[in-house]
Amino acid sequence: MISFSCACSLCGREYEFTPERMLCDDCASRQTPDQPLMGVLEFRPEGQLPRDWDSLDLLPVEREYFPPVPVGQTPLWEPEILRRETGFPKLFLKDDSRNPTGSLKDRASYLVAAYARREGIERIVVASTGNAGSSMAGIGAAAGLSVKLFLPASAPPAKLVQSLQYGADLIRVDGTYDLAYDRSMACVAGEGGLSRNTAHNPLTIEGKKTVSLEIFRQLGGRVPDYVFVPTGDGVILSGVYRGFEDLFSLGLADRMPCCVAVQAEGSAAISRALDAGSFGTPVASSTIADSISVDVPRGGLFALGRLQRHGGKAVIVSDREILAAQRSLSSRSGLFAEPAAAAAWAGFVKMKDEIDPGATVAVLITGNGLKDIDSAKKGVSLS
Ligand SMILES: *Cc1c(COP(=O)(O)O)cnc(C)c1O
Numbered sequence: 001m002i003s004f005s006c007a008c009s010l011c012g013r014e015y016e017f018t019p020e021r022m023l024c025d026d027c028a029s030r031q032t033p034d035q036p037l038m039g040v041l042e043f044r045p046e047g048q049l050p051r052d053w054d055s056l057d058l059l060p061v062e063r064e065y066f067p068p069v070p071v072g073q074t075p076l077w078e079p080e081i082l083r084r085e086t087g088f089p090k091l092f093l094k095d096d097s098r099n100p101t102g103s104l105k106d107r108a109s110y111l112v113a114a115y116a117r118r119e120g121i122e123r124i125v126v127a128s129t130g131n132a133g134s135s136m137a138g139i140g141a142a143a144g145l146s147v148k149l150f151l152p153a154s155a156p157p158a159k160l161v162q163s164l165q166y167g168a169d170l171i172r173v174d175g176t177y178d179l180a181y182d183r184s185m186a187c188v189a190g191e192g193g194l195s196r197n198t199a200h201n202p203l204t205i206e207g208k209k210t211v212s213l214e215i216f217r218q219l220g221g222r223v224p225d226y227v228f229v230p231t232g233d234g235v236i237l238s239g240v241y242r243g244f245e246d247l248f249s250l251g252l253a254d255r256m257p258c259c260v261a262v263q264a265e266g267s268a269a270i271s272r273a274l275d276a277g278s279f280g281t282p283v284a285s286s287t288i289a290d291s292i293s294v295d296v297p298r299g300g301l302f303a304l305g306r307l308q309r310h311g312g313k314a315v316i317v318s319d320r321e322i323l324a325a326q327r328s329l330s331s332r333s334g335l336f337a338e339p340a341a342a343a344a345w346a347g348f349v350k351m352k353d354e355i356d357p358g359a360t361v362a363v364l365i366t367g368n369g370l371k372d373i374d375s376a377k378k379g380v381s382l383s
Pocket residue numbers: 103104105131132198230231232233234235236237291292338340341366367368
């Protein structure tokens with residue numbers, strides 16, 4: 001049995017995790033505007049896993065509260081043509097576009113929904129560039145929860161329509177994701193409900209770690225040498241690290257992988273911070289890959305800390321490289337990914353000459369191509 005404690009990821013102060021206080025009081029009081037969230041909490045497992053463990057044994061909510069929806073257990077592809085063409089015989093694609101709402105975000109929504117059910121909370125509030133919102137709307141629908149969603153004007157129409165189909169209460173914000181985030185936090189303060197905002201609610205980090213647990217098991221109980229992770233707010237990256245950390249600290253894995261944060265040229269705050277050692281003044285983001293487009297990465301400090309601690313890397317790709325990667329991934333493997341997810345593939349293509357071809361490489365495909373047809377159109381000619 002595994003039990004969890006909860007502590008500040010910056011100062012280490014221990015907390016009991018409650019819906020009312022999701023950040024460390026001390027560190028959050030030093031929050032400055034336009035900087036990543038201070039005082040994001042983290043979970044720490046203790047105890048022993050049962051011999052026939054699965055991912056739910058490593059999550060901080062009991063099994064019976066999870067809604068009846070098939071999140072995770074996504075396939076690990078062995079793309080024959082890409083393996084041959086790149087010269088990497090141990091290349092894998094972790095296909096998280098196969099989650100119920102079409103993105104990896106379902107892993108976080110699943111845990112948040114389970115927590116809400118355990119605590120008797122009926123309403124979830126979330127700001128999103130699209131996928132976190134449509135994910136919470138869908139998983140929330142399966143769980144019988146009501147979901148209030150703040151989406152920026154720029155969200156791709158498919159993600160918006162998807163959210164409405166799931167029955168979410170949708171507020172369209174005339175501005176960026178950053179404004180939608182502020183509006184959602186004001187809503188939680190004023191009307192109540194559980195925040196599913198990425199990084200703010202540490203369950204969003206913890207839920208995403210299941211992707212690493214699955215990769216480990218699918219590789220026959222081994223840690224890959226490299227994991228390529230498309231990165232905006234840095235929460236998927238943090239979650240990926242959390243999964244491998246658990247495997248390592250519980251003695252199941254003997255090492256950590258090298259994680260590579262792949263960022264778009266027009267939205268590369270975490271990569272810049274890794275070079276500089278800290279976060280600077282925010283730069284207005286601009287990229288075709290909406291899911292990794294953020295001015296201020298909410299989970300930036302957590303992600304940066306993990307990259308530094310575990311020797312992670314970052315690589316930057318242009319929109320042109322992302323569109324080319326979307327097309328090469330689709331046409332050479334049969335996996336149609338949305339631009340943010342194709343960015344991970346673009347990152348591998350860009351970095352592969354620096355990597356030993358014998359390495360085991362997992363590329364995280366985080367979202368489905370059908371979620372943003374307008375961008376995908378740019379990579380093909382329609383006559
Ligand atoms: C959210 C998302 C990302 C980036 O995750 P962060 O936690 O913001 O870094 C990448 N790809 C897809 C498809 C996403 O939805």
